Amino acid sequence: MLKPFGSGKPETAFQKGIKSISKLLIRFMLVMIPITFFINIGKHDVLITFTFSVAIAIGITPLLLPVILSSSLAKGAIRMSKKKTIVKKLDSIQSFGAMNILCTDKTGTLTKDEIVLQKYLDVNGNENYGVLKHAFLNAYFQTGLKGNIDNAIIDKAKEMNLSDISNHYTKQDEIPFDFARRRLSVVVSDGTKTQLITKGAVEEILSICSFVSDHGSVSELTPKKKEVIRNFTKQLNLEGLRVIAVCQKNDILDISNFSVKDESKMVLMGFIGFLDPPKESAKLAIDSLNEKGIRVIVLTGDNEEVTKCICKQVGINTAHIVSGSQVNRLTDTALLRLLYDTNIFVKLSPIEKARIVRLLKEAGNVVGYMGDGINDSPSLTNADVGISVDTAVDIAKETSDIILLEKDLNVLLDGAIEGRKTFANLLKYIKMAVSFNFGEVLSVLIASIVLPFLPITPIQLLVQSLLYDFGQLSLPFDNVDAEYVTKPRKWNLKDLRNFMFFMGPTSSIFDLMVFASLWFGFGLRLPQSALFQTIWFSYGVVSNLIGLHIIRTAKTPFVKSNASLPVYLTSILLSIVALIVPFTVLGKWIGLVPFAPIYLIVIIGFPILYCFIASMVKKLYVRKYGEWI
Numbered sequence: 001m002l003k004p005f006g007s008g009k010p011e012t013a014f015q016k017g018i019k020s021i022s023k024l025l026i027r028f029m030l031v032m033i034p035i036t037f038f039i040n041i042g043k044h045d046v047l048i049t050f051t052f053s054v055a056i057a058i059g060i061t062p063l064l065l066p067v068i069l070s071s072s073l074a075k076g077a078i079r080m081s082k083k084k085t086i087v088k089k090l091d092s093i094q095s096f097g098a099m100n101i102l103c104t105d106k107t108g109t110l111t112k113d114e115i116v117l118q119k120y121l122d123v124n125g126n127e128n129y130g131v132l133k134h135a136f137l138n139a140y141f142q143t144g145l146k147g148n149i150d151n152a153i154i155d156k157a158k159e160m161n162l163s164d165i166s167n168h169y170t171k172q173d174e175i176p177f178d179f180a181r182r183r184l185s186v187v188v189s190d191g192t193k194t195q196l197i198t199k200g201a202v203e204e205i206l207s208i209c210s211f212v213s214d215h216g217s218v219s220e221l222t223p224k225k226k227e228v229i230r231n232f233t234k235q236l237n238l239e240g241l242r243v244i245a246v247c248q249k250n251d252i253l254d255i256s257n258f259s260v261k262d263e264s265k266m267v268l269m270g271f272i273g274f275l276d277p278p279k280e281s282a283k284l285a286i287d288s289l290n291e292k293g294i295r296v297i298v299l300t301g302d303n304e305e306v307t308k309c310i311c312k313q314v315g316i317n318t319a320h321i322v323s324g325s326q327v328n329r330l331t332d333t334a335l336l337r338l339l340y341d342t343n344i345f346v347k348l349s350p351i352e353k354a355r356i357v358r359l360l361k362e363a364g365n366v367v368g369y370m371g372d373g374i375n376d377s378p379s380l381t382n383a384d385v386g387i388s389v390d391t392a393v394d395i396a397k398e399t400s401d402i403i404l405l406e407k408d409l410n411v412l413l414d415g416a417i418e419g420r421k422t423f424a425n426l427l428k429y430i431k432m433a434v435s436f437n438f439g440e441v442l443s444v445l446i447a448s449i450v451l452p453f454l455p456i457t458p459i460q461l462l463v464q465s466l467l468y469d470f471g472q473l474s475l476p477f478d479n480v481d482a483e484y485v486t487k488p489r490k491w492n493l494k495d496l497r498n499f500m501f502f503m504g505p506t507s508s509i510f511d512l513m514v515f516a517s518l519w520f521g522f523g524l525r526l527p528q529s530a531l532f533q534t535i536w537f538s539y540g541v542v543s544n545l546i547g548l549h550i551i552r553t554a555k556t557p558f559v560k561s562n563a564s565l566p567v568y569l570t571s572i573l574l575s576i577v578a579l580i581v582p583f584t585v586l587g588k589w590i591g592l593v594p595f596a597p598i599y600l601i602v603i604i605g606f607p608i609l610y611c612f613i614a615s616m617v618k619k620l621y622v623r624k625y626g627e628w629i
Helices: 013-040 046-059 065-081 092-098 129-141 147-159 163-168 201-205 224-239 282-291 302-314 323-329 332-339 350-362 374-381 392-401 409-450 458-477 483-486 493-521 527-550 565-583 585-589 599-627
Strands: 085-087 101-104 118-124 172-174 181-188 194-200 209-214 217-220 241-249 267-276 295-299 321-323 345-346 365-368 385-389 402-404
Touching: 013 046, 013 092, 013 483, 013 493, 046 163, 046 458, 065 085, 065 092, 065 409, 065 458, 085 409, 092 201, 092 409, 101 350, 118 129, 118 147, 118 282, 129 147, 129 163, 129 181, 129 194, 129 241, 129 267, 147 163, 147 267, 163 295, 163 458, 194 201, 194 267, 201 241, 201 267, 224 241, 224 267, 224 302, 241 302, 241 374, 267 493, 282 295, 282 302, 282 409, 295 350, 302 321, 302 345, 321 323, 323 350, 332 350, 345 350, 350 365, 365 374, 374 385, 374 392, 385 392, 402 409, 409 483, 409 493, 409 527, 458 527, 458 565, 493 527, 493 599, 527 599, 565 585
Parallel strands: 101 295, 101 365, 209 267, 295 345, 321 345, 365 385, 385 402
Antiparallel strands: 085 402, 118 267, 172 181, 181 194, 194 241, 209 217, 241 267
């Protein structure tokens, strides 16, 4: 069901994902604290054991997740603004990048949105100024929101020097447009006669007409004439013209309050045809969207023939076209089946559009909806990401998440790619944080069982975690491999767990190798526990910062994929800091001691070896699960 207006957008997959990872980490913390405490309670002081247990639990948590999240989204919003895309709601960036279906109207998106009145014809197809005159009076005197069609009629009347006739008429009443009737009526008087003038969709106008004006005389509108008229207007539609019918009646002198029931037994005057040609860039944009994994579905209020003509020209599959009346007759399940291979829906009401968006979303798609009118609000709310333009009405801009500064699908695609890059950098941090943190906590926990002393003190563990977290602050500025943005990426908690349990133990094995080399190779036993902890402290920071370059890309780092300059600089700078801290007052305060140069074999050598082994493990992971980030 549609959410009530004002109740806000439904929770997105990204918001659900952040909540899920938070719950997962909280569960790990709740489990790790008692396990660590009971394992070490017999070997160390109760206070030290408790603080160590808490430090272990904190160590598995990505401490800077809120900061990285905010900075990644903020940086992404800045990059997108340079691509003519304004982000209203930061967390919509991921949904924008993950979008695999875009629902849009054709007017202004596929077409130039330069509607021009091309033809004003009587029922025989002859040019007729009377038809234009009646259409002008209807468009001029209606007080609703004047659309492109009304403006095109008024502009044409001015061009033909017909606009002055409005001075001879006064408006008496109006029956506004609605999507059920698909027509609009005004009542005008010139002082001698009062007319009800109606314009609207051809079928809806034919349904209220009983007569037809033909060469100045009025005759009955027979079923045969209706069929001829339908064929005639269909031919105009096939030529790409949007056709509006115009009718009127004069015998309304005794009516004081007009209503829909008065739209009956009217005289069909003729038709006005509008041309809104497709954009030259639309076909290329549609092809590019499809190549990037975004399927375009057209949801329009226009009729089938005009829509089919435009969609054919821009490369949208027109094999299946479904109308609003068909949509209304179908259950959700039946409509969902149609949605798998139908790209065009015509003659839709706003509620029908919103229903289609909802069903696509419930089927597991990430749906974007592009709209700029008052009636687009329900669909903008239902979509994962609502997209509007800066020229849209206020309610559409208020409801949307993304504002395009240009109503162009190429601009939208550029914005979506930037959204994918932003999500990629955010996912890099989360994956490397949970895998490295999990691996380190696992190895430290094992070492605390085996060693007669703690492999690292609680304060050292927290400072160590903080240092390499600072190194990851540059990730929002990182480069993203071109292959990553070729398709939409969705948040996947299962994939995150697989990554953590695959790469975490890999780094943990290297940690245990370091412990073994310090214990057996260098003979660092209980009297040298401070030196043991110092080497582990510096190694932990350097290995995580070097490992960052393995995690950040599915390719070979430093060779086939290079990080951005800020990522390189922070990695180098903080690695140097990790080597220098033991020689400073800060190092002394947290229990670190200076070390001899020979220990650089462990601090630097093992991380380099890790790069080679982790690269092989990466290939196994990609082979098993299909992708890396």
